[in-house]
Amino acid sequence: MQMLRDYFKGFGDISSENMDYLLSHCKSREVPKGTELIKPKQEVDSIYFLEVGFLHYYTYNDFGERVTLKVVEPNYCWTIMDSFVNEVPSSEYCVALSPVRLCELKREKYQAIKYKNQELGNFIQSIVEQILSAKVIEANKKSKMSIEQRYLDLVENHTKMVQEVPVQILASLIGTSRETLHRIRRKLAAA
Amino acid sequence: MQMLRDYFKGFGDISSENMDYLLSHCKSREVPKGTELIKPKQEVDSIYFLEVGFLHYYTYNDFGERVTLKVVEPNYCWTIMDSFVNEVPSSEYCVALSPVRLCELKREKYQAIKYKNQELGNFIQSIVEQILSAKVIEANKKSKMSIEQRYLDLVENHTKMVQEVPVQILASLIGTSRETLHRIRRKLAAA
DNA sequence: ATGTTAATGTGTCAAATGACACAGCTTTTT
DNA sequence: AAAAAGCTGTGTCATTTGACACATTAACAT
Numbered sequence: 001m002q003m004l005r006d007y008f009k010g011f012g013d014i015s016s017e018n019m020d021y022l023l024s025h026c027k028s029r030e031v032p033k034g035t036e037l038i039k040p041k042q043e044v045d046s047i048y049f050l051e052v053g054f055l056h057y058y059t060y061n062d063f064g065e066r067v068t069l070k071v072v073e074p075n076y077c078w079t080i081m082d083s084f085v086n087e088v089p090s091s092e093y094c095v096a097l098s099p100v101r102l103c104e105l106k107r108e109k110y111q112a113i114k115y116k117n118q119e120l121g122n123f124i125q126s127i128v129e130q131i132l133s134a135k136v137i138e139a140n141k142k143s144k145m146s147i148e149q150r151y152l153d154l155v156e157n158h159t160k161m162v163q164e165v166p167v168q169i170l171a172s173l174i175g176t177s178r179e180t181l182h183r184i185r186r187k188l189a190a191a
Numbered sequence: 192m193q194m195l196r197d198y199f200k201g202f203g204d205i206s207s208e209n210m211d212y213l214l215s216h217c218k219s220r221e222v223p224k225g226t227e228l229i230k231p232k233q234e235v236d237s238i239y240f241l242e243v244g245f246l247h248y249y250t251y252n253d254f255g256e257r258v259t260l261k262v263v264e265p266n267y268c269w270t271i272m273d274s275f276v277n278e279v280p281s282s283e284y285c286v287a288l289s290p291v292r293l294c295e296l297k298r299e300k301y302q303a304i305k306y307k308n309q310e311l312g313n314f315i316q317s318i319v320e321q322i323l324s325a326k327v328i329e330a331n332k333k334s335k336m337s338i339e340q341r342y343l344d345l346v347e348n349h350t351k352m353v354q355e356v357p358v359q360i361l362a363s364l365i366g367t368s369r370e371t372l373h374r375i376r377r378k379l380a381a382a
Numbered sequence: 383a384t385g386t387t388a389a390t391g392t393g394t395c396a397a398a399t400g401a402c403a404c405a406g407c408t409t410t411t412t
Numbered sequence: 413a414a415a416a417a418g419c420t421g422t423g424t425c426a427t428t429t430g431a432c433a434c435a436t437t438a439a440c441a442t
Contacts, residue, residue: 034410061335069331085324092331114316125305125316132323133276139330140260140283143366144252166419175334177400182421357389368430373391389438399428404421411416 001028003051004103007075011127018120025109031100038094044083045107050074053100054165058172059092068172071097073161077131097165148184150174192219194242195294198266202318209311216300222291229285235274236298241265244291245356249363250283259363262288264352268322288356339375341365 001023008014008022026049031037037055038044048055055072057080069092072078083090084107114124145153151174154162162170171181192214199205199213217240222228228246229235239246246263248271260283263269274281275298305315336344342365345353353361362372 059331059335061337062340063337067335069334081324081327085320121312121316125312125319128316128319128323129276132319132326133272135323135326135330136272139326140250143260144250144258146252146254149253168419178420179401179422180399183399186421359389369390370392370431371429374429377391383442385440385442387438387440389436391436392434394432395430396432397428397430399426401426402424404423406419406421408419409417412414 001026001103003075004049007049007077008127011130012123014123015119018117018123021116022113022120022123025113026103026105028101028103031096031102033096033099035096035100036093037096038080038090038092040091040093041089042083043087044080044090045087047077047079047084047105047110048072049077049103049105051101051103053096053098054161055100056095056097056165056169057092058095058169066172068169071158071161071165071169071173073158097169147174147176147180151181151184152188192217192294194266195240198240198268199318202321203314205310205314209308209314212307213304213311213314216304217294217296219292219294222287222293224287224290226287226291227284228287229271229281229283231282231284232280233274234278235271235281236278238268238270238275238296238301239263240268240294240296242292242294244287244289245352246291247286247288247356247360248283249286249360257363259360262349262352262356262360262364264349288360338365338367338371342372342375343379 004026005019005023008019014022028051031053033053037048050072052074055070055078056068057070057072057078058066058068061067070078072094080090080092080094082088110124114121142150151170154170154174167181167185168178171178174181195217196210196214199210205213219242222244224244228239241263243265246261246269247259248261248263248269249257249259252258261269263285271281271283271285273279301315305312333341342361345361345365358372358376359369362369365372
């Protein structure tokens with residue numbers, strides 16, 4: 001749980017009682033490689049915090065191609081937002097790409113934390129605001145980068161992901177085919 | 192203000208006193224076409240709600256090309272998240288594409304509302320959660336759609352925007368060149 | 383009203399991309 | 413251990429795209 005504790009700390013100060021209360025509602029869990037954590041039609045009622053390994057969050061487009069929406073890496077908090085917030089079934093998949101350890105926070109627990117006391121309410125509010133801000137920054141950054149720049153960004157800022165996740169998944173993540181990503185890698189290796 | 196009132200109502204129920212309190216902190220404002228609402232280096236300390244007209248939110252990439260990040264349309268709540276949340280200068284532009292009427296909510300007012308009472312605090316929290324959810328859904332949708340599908344989506348769900356906003360801006364918004372968008376339009380017109 | 387700037391439509395051409403096809407490896411399954 | 417399944421590297425080729433150039437039209441400023 002130390003990793004999650006540090007993650008929370010990054011969002012601001014909070015009393016140690018409240019921090020312990022928060023952490024006591026999160027349950028650690030091990031998931032073997034290949035596990036389908038989430039399938040379409042399933043209701044997602046948890047937020048996940050990844051400690052070890054990688055998750056593949058993906059869906060299919062109208063042409064039947066698999067599209068990677070996100071590769072979740074350690075020290076990242078993730079859920080299927082639509083399903084979690086609006087209490088509707090997921091239409092997407094999430095599979096463990098490697099042996100994974102994660103912390104799970106159930107919706108009821110999340111709600112309980114929000115209303116436990118003022119400090120916790122404000123703390124959660126602040127986290128959600130900061131995550132929203134990060135999402136918008138990420139989307140804007142993606143919009144202005146070329147495919148090659150997106151790959152370089154992965155290499156630089158997500159080195160372990162590039163090493164451990166299949167190239168086809170990375171290609172889809174940055175919005176191209178595995179062949180084109182391969183050409184980019186070949187070009188970069190030559191330089 | 193009626194438009195903003197209805198917008199808030201869409202996020203859930205709230206007492207009429209609190210609704211009035213909320214609205215009393217928002218200031219309506221008219222902005223002529225071409226106004227640079229926001230420039231780089233400027234600190235953005237407001238949230239904007241658009242009532243009439245269109246805003247062009249854009250930046251420049253490393254190749255010096257202008258990239259449209261968002262076309263803000265009526266009944267939409269918008270700000271430069273990074274600047275607003277983290278209190279840093281903007282690195283992006285926002286210009287009125289047409290005569291605009293908007294409501295402005297300053298950061299201090301926003302903070303005051305959050306802490307005014309429990310119901311307002313929860314209400315704001317719920318809005319931020321729902322906006323976060325919408326952002327993620329939007330980004331995922333974009334990831335799985337082709338350029339042509341994105342354009343068709345604009346035609347279907349943002350008809351007025353397609354009519355009033357220059358094609359080059361729309362092209363950039365959906366992630367292509369104006370020539371390619373033109374080809375798509377020609378093809379669709381033929382069918 | 384008139385010159386100026388911005389936006390649009392269109393054609394050509396070179397470059398980038400995706401679709402296939404297949405061989406070589408690695409990992410998983412039986 | 414053998415078979416199957418999945419991932420990777422690579423070449424060819426047709427298609428798509430972006431870059432450029434330029435004519436036409438619309439919007440704006442003086």
